[in-house]
Amino acid sequence: DAKTTQPTSMDCAEGRAANLPCNHSTISGNEYVYWYRQIHSQGPQYIIHGLKNNETNEMASLIITEDRKSSTLILPHATLRDTAVYYCIVRVGIYNQGGKLIFGQGTELSVKP
Amino acid sequence: GAVVSQHPSWVICKSGTSVKIECRSLDFQATTMFWYRQFPKQSLMLMATSNEGSKATYEQGVEKDKFLINHASLTLSTLTVTSAHPEDSSFYICSARLGGIKNRVNYGYTFGSGTRLTVV
Numbered sequence: 001d002a003k004t005t006q007p008t009s010m011d012c013a014e015g016r017a018a019n020l021p022c023n024h025s026t027i028s029g030n031e032y033v034y035w036y037r038q039i040h041s042q043g044p045q046y047i048i049h050g051l052k053n054n055e056t057n058e059m060a061s062l063i064i065t066e067d068r069k070s071s072t073l074i075l076p077h078a079t080l081r082d083t084a085v086y087y088c089i090v091r092v093g094i095y096n097q098g099g100k101l102i103f104g105q106g107t108e109l110s111v112k113p
Numbered sequence: 114g115a116v117v118s119q120h121p122s123w124v125i126c127k128s129g130t131s132v133k134i135e136c137r138s139l140d141f142q143a144t145t146m147f148w149y150r151q152f153p154k155q156s157l158m159l160m161a162t163s164n165e166g167s168k169a170t171y172e173q174g175v176e177k178d179k180f181l182i183n184h185a186s187l188t189l190s191t192l193t194v195t196s197a198h199p200e201d202s203s204f205y206i207c208s209a210r211l212g213g214i215k216n217r218v219n220y221g222y223t224f225g226s227g228t229r230l231t232v233v
Contacts, residue, residue, distance in 0.1 A: 002156075034221060043119070043206050043224035044157070087156070091221075098170075100147060101208070101222055103157040 002104030003090040009108040018075040020107050022088030025069040032091045035073045037084040078111045117209050119225030134192045134228045136207030142187035143209035151204040163190050197232045
């Protein structure tokens with residue numbers, strides 16, 4: 001089973017920051033948090049991942065709480081093309097020893113004009 | 114870089130026939146690939162993990178004789194849906210684990226574009 005819980009849906013105004021929360025209270029010390037998004041009828045697209053430090057790339061920022069029990073994905077300036085289902089995933093297992101991604105239900109983000 | 118090509122993007126087949134879906138890593142070697150299934154309005158469900166040169170590991174509840182996985186080379190994994198029935202109609206997605214050194218673009222897992230299977 002997935003180790004994360006996310007709100008089912010969220011709305012965001014175009015141009016504003018989208019903050020997507022995720023709870024992973026049972027996360028272990030060496031388990032990474034990954035974020036992917038899926039636009040309708042396409043394969044998931046990688047956004048960002050992290051262990052315990054905050055991470056930023058050209059797409060988004062990932063803020064992980066100090067106790068690592070929750071995280072927030074931030075899209076700084078949401079556009080209509082960011083409308084998608086966003087998945088927060090805790091990788092099960094060690095990366096090169098069978099580690100795999102088990103998807104939860106995700107958050108359906110709607111960016112509105 | 115790190116592109117996974119999945120083919121075909123959609124297929125319609127008759128009930129009782131078999132369908133093969135291919136997943137290729139174009140610019141890297143994928144020792145491990147994953148196969149997911151997604152029904153409408155639902156999340157991705159992991160079906161199996163395939164390692165190059167060895168038998169696939171199936172998730173609980175997935176019929177290994179129905180969903181045949183072959184990973185004979187470092188760049189190709191195939192999923193064959195045998196004796197397909199309408200309930201097998203779904204969106205099938207492959208994923209490859211990127212090995213080696215972390216890079217700033219992607220690290221971990223990259224996904225194919227998916228195959229829409231319709232069994233009539």
